[in-house]
Amino acid sequence: MSIEMSKPVPRPGILDIAAYVPGKEHAPGVARVFKLSSNETPLGASPKAIEAFRAAAQSLERYPDGQATELRQAIAGVYGLNAANILCGNGSDELLGLLCHVYLAPGDEAIITEHGFLVYKIQIMGAGAAPVTVKERDCTVDVDAILAAVTTRTKMVFIANPGNPTGTYVPVSEIRRLQAALPKHVILVLDAAYAEYVRRNDYEAGIELVSSNSNVVMTRTFSKVYGLAALRVGWMFGPAEIVDALNRLRGPFNMNAPAIAAGAAAVRDQAFVESAVAHNLLWIDKLTAALETIGLKVTPSVANFVLIHFPDIDGKRAADADDFLTSRGYILRAVRGYGFPNSLRMSVGTEEANRGFIETLGEFMGRKA
Ligand SMILES: *Cc1c(COP(=O)(O)O)cnc(C)c1O
Numbered sequence: 001m002s003i004e005m006s007k008p009v010p011r012p013g014i015l016d017i018a019a020y021v022p023g024k025e026h027a028p029g030v031a032r033v034f035k036l037s038s039n040e041t042p043l044g045a046s047p048k049a050i051e052a053f054r055a056a057a058q059s060l061e062r063y064p065d066g067q068a069t070e071l072r073q074a075i076a077g078v079y080g081l082n083a084a085n086i087l088c089g090n091g092s093d094e095l096l097g098l099l100c101h102v103y104l105a106p107g108d109e110a111i112i113t114e115h116g117f118l119v120y121k122i123q124i125m126g127a128g129a130a131p132v133t134v135k136e137r138d139c140t141v142d143v144d145a146i147l148a149a150v151t152t153r154t155k156m157v158f159i160a161n162p163g164n165p166t167g168t169y170v171p172v173s174e175i176r177r178l179q180a181a182l183p184k185h186v187i188l189v190l191d192a193a194y195a196e197y198v199r200r201n202d203y204e205a206g207i208e209l210v211s212s213n214s215n216v217v218m219t220r221t222f223s224k225v226y227g228l229a230a231l232r233v234g235w236m237f238g239p240a241e242i243v244d245a246l247n248r249l250r251g252p253f254n255m256n257a258p259a260i261a262a263g264a265a266a267v268r269d270q271a272f273v274e275s276a277v278a279h280n281l282l283w284i285d286k287l288t289a290a291l292e293t294i295g296l297k298v299t300p301s302v303a304n305f306v307l308i309h310f311p312d313i314d315g316k317r318a319a320d321a322d323d324f325l326t327s328r329g330y331i332l333r334a335v336r337g338y339g340f341p342n343s344l345r346m347s348v349g350t351e352e353a354n355r356g357f358i359e360t361l362g363e364f365m366g367r368k369a
């Protein structure tokens with residue numbers, strides 16, 4: 001029997017977790033606000049997804065399909081996969097959490113990278129395991145640093161590819177080299193939340209690596225290019241044994257019915273995705289060039305956001321820019337928690353938002369774009 005305490009006490013480690021802080025939403029007192037802080041698409045969701053969501057409202061009294069069959073089959077059809085190897089989640093965040101809770105225990109270690117997505121650390125600690133953080137090189141995941149950190153306790157490695165908030169990517173040859181050198185019992189998690197945006201010949205989201213190995217999983221999301229962040233739709237492609245293990249722990253109805261319907265309609269509308277990607281490619285280039293003209297350093301991005309580095313000059317630091325931009329209605333993401341105390345992350349917006357942002361930031365820096 002355990003000792004009696006004066007109040008309920010969480011498991012060891014839970015109170016060491018720093019809660020996730022989402023991107024800012026409001027600019028008090030400003031009439032017109034452009035939220036560029038959460039990597040949401042400025043183009044909304046496919047009209048077909050919205051229609052499917054509305055139709056689902058007709059039968060809210062019924063439990064959803066616990067297997068999310070329609071959504072898994074739609075994803076499988078579009079991406080050329082076996083639906084049995086797909087697991088859908090209430091956002092990919094849920095799947096990252098399930099992976100940790102199924103495969104990590106106290107005493108285990110999981111490797112994350114210096115500027116990696118904060119959700120990994122939260123879930124690793126939530127499972128009672130120890131996050132081991134390794135350095136990145138030039139804001140890019142460093143495979144050798146990861147391999148050097150592997151110990152007998154290592155059970156998982158988390159990589160966001162492309163990275164958030166860096167926007168950089170690791171070429172498939174490097175991911176293959178990492179997988180080949182990892183012990184076979186270590187799970188390599190490839191979080192490809194921004195994969196749809198990447199147009200590089202040496203990039204692969206991970207489908208091939210998952211298919212040919214028993215220790216690699218790829219997670220994806222409908223929160224970014226598909227514009228369904230509000231509905232919480234994510235999916236994982238993984239080996240049958242890992243999918244089976246996660247299926248045992250997940251909530252029996254973890255996906256809600258409107259999300260299943262809207263997700264399936266969204267993934268079938270690839271023409272909509274193409275137009276969103278085209279908008280993004282155009283503006284990533286324009287924004288990067290304009291920011292450099294203003295005199296700011298930008299990390300080259302293959303995703304739908306840019307990481308902007310500010311000078312170490314009084315009145316011109318990231319926090320000053322953040323205040324100035326917010327007062328004009330442009331909400332960006334402070335990334336101090338990701339190891340960038342003097343940078344801001346800007347999500348690509350509409351043409352109007354992007355142009356206004358550049359003009360406003362130029363004014364702040366005293367330089368015209
Ligand atoms: C946005 C994002 C996700 C998506 O999370 P959801 O729970 O699917 O909304 C996952 N990983 C990274 C790195 C992200 O930036």
